[in-house]
Amino acid sequence: MLKYTEDHEWLRSDGDEVTVGITKHASEQLGDVVFIELPEEGREVEAGEEIVVIESVKAASDITAPVAGVITAVNADLADAPATVNEDPMGTWFFRIKPTDASAVEGFMDEAAYQALIG
């Protein structure tokens, strides 16, 4: 089951890893994505740390680490095809993270709570 952050990321738990992308709402707010810079695999990150740079035709923004942990994989295809994020945001992952605290993901919003947040 997907969880959602207030920063409009979706989180999908796969075993002891969490896969992270951005929601359709976030991709619509960003507009056409033209550049994505991903973190290095193996990097240890803090919760809330800005680890992805995402730029649309309009502006630059960041994606933060939803939880503390280690980056285990990144979607390197995005560097050459950033528009994928607009075409299929819910099917486009940015990175996988192994949380320091395995239960850290449980506190995030479910689908209904997220839908209520974005109205």
Added chain:
Amino acid sequence: MAETRRTGLNDLHRELGARMVPFAGWDMPVQFPMGVMAEHLHTRQKAGLFDVGHMGQVLIHPQDGDIASAALALETVIAADVASLPEGRQRYGLFTNDEGGILDDLMFANRGDHFLLVVNAACVDQDIAILQGVAGVTVTPVTDRGLLALQGPQAAEVLARIIPEAADMRFMDSLTLDWQGHALWFSRSGYTGEDGYEISVPGAQVEAFARALLDHPEVAPIGLGARDSLRLEAGMPLYGHDMDAGVTPGAAGLGWAVSKARRTGGAREGGFPGAGVILTELAQGAASMRRGLRPEGRAPLREGVVIFPDAAGGDPIGTVSSGGFGPSVGGPIAMARIPAEIPEGATVHAELRGKRVPATVVALPFITPSYKR
């Protein structure tokens, strides 16, 4: 803070699904459902309709009835050749200050017995105050008309279907034409690098006229987001970013706007604010100028990014004044004020998130304009 103002197309924008943002005190569409990238490419391939009703339109009438005296009066505040502009033609000019900085840029048109000025929304109050200080002219802000821009290779073809005479206009012509009994003020110009028109329409008719254009399948509504990427590719400066009160015409790369007649040795040399500074700089060549940059890779260089000569160390040589992604160029593009002596084709380095990205200095514009000369 004054209330946000709405153009005569506000309801239409909302009906068309625009995302509205505050801009220079106005509630304006930044993009439509098509999105900035597609809106940009549509304008370059077909025709885009822009609401530029936030911009200031001002009429300048000579108090003695002689347009030539109004032209000379305007030359006391505008660093351009106004006096030689024939009836039915438009020119680009700059309001300057005593230090030689740029207070605003504008278009001015000779409409026979008066001039029509189009100025930036954020500067309109300042500009009107400047104009009201000019002796011998009557200043009339136009508050009851909207302003549209129809831009793109199919703009002329579409417009000719409803107003055939518009097709005969050349680049920078200015003309009043009738539409359903209403006087529309046309200029063949724009801010995209494409052929096209800017059209001043009576407020009561602006929505109907916009709908009449949008009825044609070639025409799509375009927001301020694509307007910015289009003008950036066209190498056109944006006031408040690529130039401001602290930037001279020479440094802004706009020395060409200070026409020969107003330059040292010209027929009406100087006589505008900051002329001493501006003309000396133009004669010697500005030390730093607005130049084009093509960064390596895909990362856009935004306004404020600092430019260095080398890949490491050294002192900054300039700052990006406008930058982003050029949809038609297919990569990031930027404009920065950097030393004029750096040759085209040289590599400079932009500091981005702690790393230096190589960028090639290129000539402006980034695309080849297609004006109807």
